[in-house]
Amino acid sequence: MDKLDLTLHMLLKKASKKAPDPMPKAVIDAVQHTLTSLPDPPPHIKKSKVSKVCKIIAAAAAAAAILVALPNISPGISHAMEDIPIIGAMVKAVTFRSYAAGNDKIDIDANVPLLKGSDSIAGEVLDGVNQEIQEITDRLIQRYTNDLNGGADWHESLQIDYDVMTDTAEWFTLRLSLYEGAGSGMQYYKFYTLNKRTGELCTLADLFTDDTYTKRISEEIRRQMRTQMEEDPACTYWVGNEIEDWNFKAIAPDQHFYFNDAGNLVLVFDKYTVAPGYMGTPEFEIQRELFADILKS
Numbered sequence: 001m002d003k004l005d006l007t008l009h010m011l012l013k014k015a016s017k018k019a020p021d022p023m024p025k026a027v028i029d030a031v032q033h034t035l036t037s038l039p040d041p042p043p044h045i046k047k048s049k050v051s052k053v054c055k056i057i058a059a060a061a062a063a064a065a066i067l068v069a070l071p072n073i074s075p076g077i078s079h080a081m082e083d084i085p086i087i088g089a090m091v092k093a094v095t096f097r098s099y100a101a102g103n104d105k106i107d108i109d110a111n112v113p114l115l116k117g118s119d120s121i122a123g124e125v126l127d128g129v130n131q132e133i134q135e136i137t138d139r140l141i142q143r144y145t146n147d148l149n150g151g152a153d154w155h156e157s158l159q160i161d162y163d164v165m166t167d168t169a170e171w172f173t174l175r176l177s178l179y180e181g182a183g184s185g186m187q188y189y190k191f192y193t194l195n196k197r198t199g200e201l202c203t204l205a206d207l208f209t210d211d212t213y214t215k216r217i218s219e220e221i222r223r224q225m226r227t228q229m230e231e232d233p234a235c236t237y238w239v240g241n242e243i244e245d246w247n248f249k250a251i252a253p254d255q256h257f258y259f260n261d262a263g264n265l266v267l268v269f270d271k272y273t274v275a276p277g278y279m280g281t282p283e284f285e286i287q288r289e290l291f292a293d294i295l296k297s
Helices: 003-018 025-036 047-073 075-081 123-149 212-231
Strands: 091-102 106-117 156-167 171-182 184-195 200-202 256-259 265-268 283-286
Touching (some): 106 171, 212 265, 212 283
Antiparallel strands (some): 256 265, 265 283
């Protein structure tokens, strides 16, 4: 081994001794083998050039071996790596409760989510989200179950489900979907967006440096509404209506939103808020260029 190889070897041994759970000798031997088994340079290639290449290969191999091995062999090291930004910011949604019941008149079908996260996401934030979700869903399930057990003589249904709308290095958004049907149906949502870098739960207003975003995005939504109505006569939004009070005026500070795969904002409106019921829950994609200059870093 040359000087660089020896340095890597010593660092590896030093790191294994400091780890909460010592690194197995087999891992150290594997890295050592990588450092020592590099082929000798062909005689027609200058030694200095090969030395540089070998050093790069050796360093990369050693680093790769360490990064792959450490989290798998030592819970203590794995826990420590969770503190590294991006690597440690992990959030996931699991099904906390599944409930189904009904008869020929009443139907209940519920999948209730639970958020789990690494230590880089504050426990109280996730606990708060989970508690709110549980309170909302418990209340609905109990109400429909009471109707079911009480022999209610009418048709109604309750459906609860969830989707992960965004899961990137920076953002995680859970959408809780709630549907209540009784004659006509009412679909509505709750969105929960977590900033993985700060561990905070964010509203739309939290994303921006000032409130000029409201005017920019609202004008863009009205533009999209008009364009859609021009292109499709069956499409109707409450914009440009003779009854001024019906018209969509501006987004709310807590407007439903998520980031899509392209990094653009998608704003979601509940049924009946900006359009007739047959339009469902409209969504509008806002290109990132429109708000990038006022987006908080």
